[in-house]
Amino acid sequence: MLLVIISGLALGGLYGMTALVYNVMYSTSKVLSFGTGQFAMVGGICAAWVVLDLHWPVWIGLIACLLAGAVFGWLSELIAVRRIVAASDEHLWVLSTLALATMVQEAMSLVWGTDPTPFPRVFPQEFAGVLDQKFWLPLLLSIAMAIGLQVFYRHSMTGKLFIAMSEDTFAARARGVSTDWMRAQSYILAGVLGALSGFAAGQLTFADFALGTALGLSGFIALAVGGIGSSVGALVGGAILGTLTALTTYYFGAQYQKTIAIGLLILLLVVRPQGLFGTTQVRQV
Amino acid sequence: MQKITTRTTGIGRRTVLSGATGLAAGLAMPAIAQNKPIRMGWIAAVTGMFASNAQAQDWGFRQTVADLNENGGLLGRQIEIVMRDSAADPSKAVSFAKELVYNENIDVLCGPINSGEALPTLGIVSGAKKLHLIGGSVEQLIDPVKYPLGFRNLNANGQWIKVAVKFMVEDLKKTKIAIINDNTGYGVLSRDLVTQFLAQRNMKPVYSATVDPNKPDVTDELLKAKDAGAEVVTEWSNATGFVGRLINARGEQAWNVPIVGHPTILQEQVAKLLSKRSYWDNVYGVGYRHQVVDAQGKLPANVQAFMDKHKDTIGPYMAAGIPAFLQGNAAVTIYAEGVKKAGDVDPFKVKAALESIPVINAPYGPFIYTPTDHNGFQDDGIVLVNANAQLPNGGYPPVKIV
Numbered sequence: 001m002l003l004v005i006i007s008g009l010a011l012g013g014l015y016g017m018t019a020l021v022y023n024v025m026y027s028t029s030k031v032l033s034f035g036t037g038q039f040a041m042v043g044g045i046c047a048a049w050v051v052l053d054l055h056w057p058v059w060i061g062l063i064a065c066l067l068a069g070a071v072f073g074w075l076s077e078l079i080a081v082r083r084i085v086a087a088s089d090e091h092l093w094v095l096s097t098l099a100l101a102t103m104v105q106e107a108m109s110l111v112w113g114t115d116p117t118p119f120p121r122v123f124p125q126e127f128a129g130v131l132d133q134k135f136w137l138p139l140l141l142s143i144a145m146a147i148g149l150q151v152f153y154r155h156s157m158t159g160k161l162f163i164a165m166s167e168d169t170f171a172a173r174a175r176g177v178s179t180d181w182m183r184a185q186s187y188i189l190a191g192v193l194g195a196l197s198g199f200a201a202g203q204l205t206f207a208d209f210a211l212g213t214a215l216g217l218s219g220f221i222a223l224a225v226g227g228i229g230s231s232v233g234a235l236v237g238g239a240i241l242g243t244l245t246a247l248t249t250y251y252f253g254a255q256y257q258k259t260i261a262i263g264l265l266i267l268l269l270v271v272r273p274q275g276l277f278g279t280t281q282v283r284q285v
Numbered sequence: 286m287q288k289i290t291t292r293t294t295g296i297g298r299r300t301v302l303s304g305a306t307g308l309a310a311g312l313a314m315p316a317i318a319q320n321k322p323i324r325m326g327w328i329a330a331v332t333g334m335f336a337s338n339a340q341a342q343d344w345g346f347r348q349t350v351a352d353l354n355e356n357g358g359l360l361g362r363q364i365e366i367v368m369r370d371s372a373a374d375p376s377k378a379v380s381f382a383k384e385l386v387y388n389e390n391i392d393v394l395c396g397p398i399n400s401g402e403a404l405p406t407l408g409i410v411s412g413a414k415k416l417h418l419i420g421g422s423v424e425q426l427i428d429p430v431k432y433p434l435g436f437r438n439l440n441a442n443g444q445w446i447k448v449a450v451k452f453m454v455e456d457l458k459k460t461k462i463a464i465i466n467d468n469t470g471y472g473v474l475s476r477d478l479v480t481q482f483l484a485q486r487n488m489k490p491v492y493s494a495t496v497d498p499n500k501p502d503v504t505d506e507l508l509k510a511k512d513a514g515a516e517v518v519t520e521w522s523n524a525t526g527f528v529g530r531l532i533n534a535r536g537e538q539a540w541n542v543p544i545v546g547h548p549t550i551l552q553e554q555v556a557k558l559l560s561k562r563s564y565w566d567n568v569y570g571v572g573y574r575h576q577v578v579d580a581q582g583k584l585p586a587n588v589q590a591f592m593d594k595h596k597d598t599i600g601p602y603m604a605a606g607i608p609a610f611l612q613g614n615a616a617v618t619i620y621a622e623g624v625k626k627a628g629d630v631d632p633f634k635v636k637a638a639l640e641s642i643p644v645i646n647a648p649y650g651p652f653i654y655t656p657t658d659h660n661g662f663q664d665d666g667i668v669l670v671n672a673n674a675q676l677p678n679g680g681y682p683p684v685k686i687v
Binding site for chain 1: 468499502505525526557
């Protein structure tokens, strides 16, 4: 039973990290990018390729993975968000981010193939049950990521500007903030964090071109459960979703997993639309 | 008043001329038909999701046609391949099937070579009254009443499962069986067949799970099967990642029950995903008699002969496994046997010939077609093999219970 819970928490960590990545992009652009899950996919495949195919050390694989994430994040903002957000108040970013995500996924499958490939062990360790790195790496990194983001938002100028933009982009621009550049930075950061999540969970997921779509959905559910904009909420939402799906499988059977996950989302949206840690937006009329 | 004359009887000059032209053309037709090549339509997804397997099938198909042409072709006519790449897209498969049967004037259509693409082409090929060699394993592809010109050139999925269930119960002597399948249509269909074959033996699975093949960890499913008292796990999925995770989860829990399953479990691609190669021990996959070597380590003579003849080009296709290129060979071999027996390429004559040949011994295995059964492949052509026992020549030794 302990292994089931740990496995669920590890998955929850991965979902939580994906939810945090959603938050970073949302803070500056109010866009919930459909390409969020693909950052992890690109990062995971890139690291596996560098380490296992090019035979370079794991740390170089990590750097390559983060660089790939940064470039993908920046291109996402440039291609799928900047002009769309500037030109229209409608939610056309749904289409543009979905299109870019699909193109990236297909390109990765054409170059690296459709079969999953193995992911290297990050630390030399025999399988150690509940203490195995494939479980605690995503779990610990998700916590570190949430803490790091909180520190970043509260203690760095860039983080404070992200917060300012999340509250009122027009006011931030009126005070001389280069909102386009800040948005681009937030997407670069999101790409790096997304790729890092793919690296952390690579031993669970393998390097697989199909990872992004499923991860994007699970991450979004974690985000909605925890509350959009809240780092703690993202972590808690991920942990709830991960353990709930694992326990559902254990007690009721794997065929109920998705029903339970989606059911949880609907239930929460009905009872507490702002999520567990989200805040209600008051609109002046 | 103008007089209008209408000819109602008699033979005019134009009629005589056109009749003479028609007669001349008719007399010339057999000679032209005897010389023109036999056109074999061939749809295979050599790009896309199933590319590596399809490329090997395509290679086997082309080598077999080349061998026939080298020996004078069929009925003295050369064979021409009209190939289309469906890229694993059913809509492309449908449009290519229409193009081949209606515009390209083919004599036979082989493929598409996976069930999802083949299903929507059945009505098209049948409607065009073309002979159809079908390369998918799903049961619904074959129906001699609805599609009288359709013949399967590999085993049916139910045959794999029937043999796997027999192996678990009679050879491994296990009665507590857990089924784990993916949530694709194929996975669910396979689960139902396992349950059905167990019911025929008055048995029920102790655990059954249908799982998303992209789920990153399957420890929970394995633990549930373990707690249900399973003595053997049977998996039905062709997703290498899913199968790899399943074997890893069993190995990591040091729960050494056998895993028996779909041929995917034998792929080297699965072995690469395993944390330890030893996790592949005590894993059995559905294979074919044509892969099993004799005491001297030799493959069946007709398989070895085909591989030896094409040893210069076979290299890149060995990774997909012997069954892949032999399946391509089987489509051509079966059609050639039918045409030879019929002495004609007329689809209905070839159909009658295929139904009357006692046995077609293709390197892939023996095929026997009857007017009421167009499946052909015989159960005894399927055997279980040890996953971690593949030999350098691509074969497997006879199965050994671990």
